[in-house]
Amino acid sequence: MFSRPATAAGGGRRAAELVRGGGTVFNLGGGQHHGRPDQASGFCYFNEPALTIGVLLEKGCRRVFYLDLDAHHGDGVQDAFHDEARVFTLSVHEAGRWPMDRRNVDPLATGGVGDRAGGMARNLPVPSGLNDDELEALSEGIILPLIEQFDPDAIFVQCGVDALADDPQSRLQLSNTALWRTVAQIKNLAPRLIASGGGGYNPFSVARGWAGIWAVLADFEVPDRLPEDAERLLRDIKWQHRLASNPPERWFTTLADPAHHGPIRDEIRSLIKTVSSL
Numbered sequence: 001m002f003s004r005p006a007t008a009a010g011g012g013r014r015a016a017e018l019v020r021g022g023g024t025v026f027n028l029g030g031g032q033h034h035g036r037p038d039q040a041s042g043f044c045y046f047n048e049p050a051l052t053i054g055v056l057l058e059k060g061c062r063r064v065f066y067l068d069l070d071a072h073h074g075d076g077v078q079d080a081f082h083d084e085a086r087v088f089t090l091s092v093h094e095a096g097r098w099p100m101d102r103r104n105v106d107p108l109a110t111g112g113v114g115d116r117a118g119g120m121a122r123n124l125p126v127p128s129g130l131n132d133d134e135l136e137a138l139s140e141g142i143i144l145p146l147i148e149q150f151d152p153d154a155i156f157v158q159c160g161v162d163a164l165a166d167d168p169q170s171r172l173q174l175s176n177t178a179l180w181r182t183v184a185q186i187k188n189l190a191p192r193l194i195a196s197g198g199g200g201y202n203p204f205s206v207a208r209g210w211a212g213i214w215a216v217l218a219d220f221e222v223p224d225r226l227p228e229d230a231e232r233l234l235r236d237i238k239w240q241h242r243l244a245s246n247p248p249e250r251w252f253t254t255l256a257d258p259a260h261h262g263p264i265r266d267e268i269r270s271l272i273k274t275v276s277s278l
C-alpha cells in the first residue's frame, strides 16, 4: 500500500527536478490521478501528478499544462489545482464513467463539459467507441489550441492506456498509435515535458502502449516486428482474463496496433465547439 505509490511519487519529484533546465522524463509508475489529500481513490493513494506539478511550481514554473489521456476523469488533479491559475487541467475521458460526484444525491460522473473547477479546468467527456480519427479531431480541434493558448513552460501528460480498445475497463476504442500520435504532437509545445503512466488493465496493451510512448519521447523507431527477447517477455506474461483466452498474435509480436479508423461523430464535433467557446 505504501511503497508502490511512494515510488511513483518519488519518481515524479525526481522528474520535476530533472526537467528544471528543460527536457523530457517518462515516469512510468506515476499517473495516480484520483488520489485525494485525505483519501485514497480508484487505485490511487498518493496523487503523483498533483505532487509533481506542485514541485514544478516550487521550482519556478509559471504555467503548467496538465493533459490527462486516461479513460477516466482526472478528478483528483483537477481539484488539487481548483484555485491555482498557474495550472491548466484538460482531461479526455469516457462520458458517464466512474468517478461519481458524491456531493449529489443522484450521483453523476465527474468531468462534464461544464465542470471547470475554479476556471482553469476543461473536460472532454467522449462517447463510448471513441476511434483514432476522433482523437485526432479532438487533438487538432481543441487539445493543441488550448495548450498553445496557455503557452505553458511545462506540460504533464498522463498516459493511461485504459482508453485502448484492448483494455477491459472502458468502452473507448483507440489503438495505441493514436495515443502515441497525440503525445508526439504535444512533445515540443513546452520546454519541459513529464509523461506518466496511469490506468491500464490489460498487461499486454500496457507493456506495448508504454513502450511505444517511450519510443515517441526518445525518438526511437518502432519496429514492425518485435525482436525475439521482447516477444519472449510478452509471451511470459500470465493474465487470467477472458480477453486472454484467445489472445491475438500481435500482442506478442508487435508494438503498434492496427489503426482504428472511424467516422467523426456529431458528439465529437459539438464537444469541440462547446469547449472552444468556454
Ligand SMILES: [Zn+2]
Binding pocket: 070, 071, 072, 160, 162, 198, 199, 200
Ligand atoms: Zn483510468
